[in-house]
Amino acid sequence: MPDRTDRVAQQLWGFVYDYDAAYERAARAVGLSTAQACLLKAVADGPRTMGEIATELLCDASNVTQVVTRLEARGLVTRQPGRADRRSREVAITAAGAELDRSARQAFRFPRERIGRLSADDQQTLSTLLETLAAPDS
Amino acid sequence: MPDRTDRVAQQLWGFVYDYDAAYERAARAVGLSTAQACLLKAVADGPRTMGEIATELLCDASNVTQVVTRLEARGLVTRQPGRADRRSREVAITAAGAELDRSARQAFRFPRERIGRLSADDQQTLSTLLETLAAPDS
DNA sequence: TATTGTTATACTCTATAACTATA
């Protein structure tokens, strides 16, 4: 592997490090852990079942149960039996949850600030590169 | 904020999401948590004090104490009183720790695989963009 | 008196295994 690739990999590590740290701070700033903020984001566009959330968040269903329980206790989400399959549960965001989700997104200024440093052309170039970089494995 | 910026921000979120997941899997694959892998990496280039590690890892010193205690119990790092200031402790990586650190880096193929998709020219372009994106705030 | 690190404690995240309810 060439030196060049290594150098870019190192730059990328540093950038992701800062990105993650900024997200963590944004979540904290509005009183959420990163796991809670991610779950809220996962149900922001509409109700999801526990299983769908577990898949989205790449974690175990029992984990989702616990995080949802805490968010529910704070009135940020609700948990209702599914209509079709009554074994499942639909997790829906509440008005308060949606408000907090918006606050968290606003507090996470990092991506907009960093991307905003680039010219329109450079943003387009980055977007094109990311299309290649982000494409799934196989 | 223009649509374009939003779109790039969304692509970036997805990429960082996959990056973090891949790092977590690589660490697990060699029997480490991400926190442990990061600490090992932090002392891979030479001994560091608890305080230095806490600063590097953006966490509390009491946290470092606990992670180091676990790594020390597994023989991956040692903890010695500092020579100059005897209040401080020098955390040094052991041969076994260095070996595991190397394994973890190797298992983390994600960045090399993704960057390797780009031509040499595109890698250079990405590197230049990252220079701007990664520069500190002020 | 100030600083470095540890201890005690508490909360959250996370997974595994056993369980309940429904299909």
Add this chain to the structure above:
DNA sequence: TATAGTTATAGAGTATAACAATA
């Protein structure tokens, strides 16, 4: 019998406050 979710439990990460040792 299989699946969706929960409960019980346990280990790890994380921070705050009180503390010990050293400066």
